[in-house]
Amino acid sequence: MVGLIDLVQTLTTPHPLDRYLELVSPALTARELRAEVTHVSHAVPGSVTLTLRASRQWRGHAAGQYVQIGVSINGVRHTRCYSPIDPESRGDRYIQLTVKAHPGGLVSNYLHEHAKPGMVVDLAPASGVFALPEPRPEKVLLVSGGSGITPVLSMLRTLDAEDYAGQVTFLHYARQPEMVPHRAELTAIATRRPNFRVEYRYPVEPGTVVNGETSTGSGFFDYDELERVAPWFADAQTFVCGPPPLMRAVQTIFDAEGLQDRVHSEEFTLTTVPADPAEATGTVTFSGSAVAAENTGAPLLEQAEAVGLTPEYGCRMGICFSCTATKVSGCTRNLRTGELDADPDKQIQICVNTAVGDVDIAL
Known part of the structure; x- marks a missing residue:
């Protein structure tokens, strides 16, 4: 079958076969x-x-x-x-x-x-190392906040489908009850399986008026909360996904307990090493377009857009590799890690790299 597709692909050159198939149906593809x-x-x-x-x-x-x-x-x-x-x-x-x-x-x-x-x-095919390990741990703690519920919900549903016999606690943080996706299903799972515990928290900032009274703040993740919902956490594998403050709170506690290897996290927000525009020097040249501009210290993707270029991009946070371009010469700094790279003719992700002095990008 692969050989036949390759033959047809050759006959349809210069356009790939999928360009013709999508004229029949956008969902009909041979390779994509x-x-x-x-x-x-x-x-x-x-x-x-x-x-x-x-x-x-x-x-x-x-x-x-x-x-x-x-x-x-x-x-x-x-x-x-x-x-x-x-x-x-x-x-x-x-x-x-x-x-x-x-x-x-x-x-x-x-x-x-x-x-x-x-x-x-x-x-695109599924990716990422944030996943339930094989074999399954004997105890599992799932912590999520806001839209971070999605990957850990998949984990909970998987354990439910597998008739998992170990202990599970699912702790989710949301602004209010109606903002919890799939709450009815979560309740049904907890009701059906006595070894599954589902807890919700609705954090209240200090000074917030609740039912006519000024709150001193409650519902945030801390060591006492961890002990309440999963006193066995030291023997468990913990998976957390949510806003950066929640991620940091969980990681800080596990670090203090010497349990760094027992906590796993996933986040789709870009944490960068700050760049000071006042320290930016040099010129960024986009040699493929014969355009050059003074380096502002911003990600190279943003600098390209600022001079009127429209490079392809996807996530803008270094995950999807859609914005990869060739650095012809010069030094760049990775905004996530702070790492410097002066190798010429190298592929870089322009959404998470900035220029350090003069840089030439083949765009």
Whole structure:
């Protein structure tokens, strides 16, 4: 079959076979992985749950992994990463994603407002090391906050589907009860399985007026909370996904307890090493476009856009590798790690690298 596809691909040159197949149906492909939206739900305010049917190239996902979804908005392709909420699968072509419409989130708001059955999106194979290990641990603690619920929900649903006999605690932080996605299912799982414990917390900032009284603050993650929900946490494997403050709070406690190897985290926000614009020097040259500008210290992607270029990009946080370009010469600094790189003719991700002095990028 592969040989036949290669032959047809040759005959359809210069355009790939999939360009012709999509004229018949956008979801019909020979090589490229795509998915069709089959169902859309807005059960939770500010979020949308999409059911997708992937093309035959889909090979499933491990609980906790993420996929890249690509959509075209105003003629420009954008890619973002979302975690399936389904139980771990190896063959089922249906995938569920719950997407929170973040303020200023281009793709999340587009999906929230415009996704409907029949819509076709680009899809990449599942990726990421944030996943339930094999064999399963004897005790599992799942901690999430906000939209970080999605990968750990997949883990919980996987353990439920496998009739997991160990101890599980699922602790989720949300602004209010109605903001918890799939709460009815979580309740049903906890009711059905006595070894599964599901807890919710709704943090209140100090000074907030609640029921006519000024709160001193409650509902935040700390050591006492950890002891309450999972006193056996030192013997468990812990998986956490959520806002940076929650991630840091969990990591700090586990570090203090010497349990760094027992906590695993996933986040889709970009944590950068700050760049001081006042210290930026040199000129950034985009030699492929014969454009040059004074270095501002911003990510090279942003500097390219500032001079009118439109390089391809996806996640803008160093995950999807859509914005990879060749650094012809000069030194760059990785904004996530602070690492310097002066090797010439090297592929770099321009969304998470900035210039250190004169740099030439082949864009």
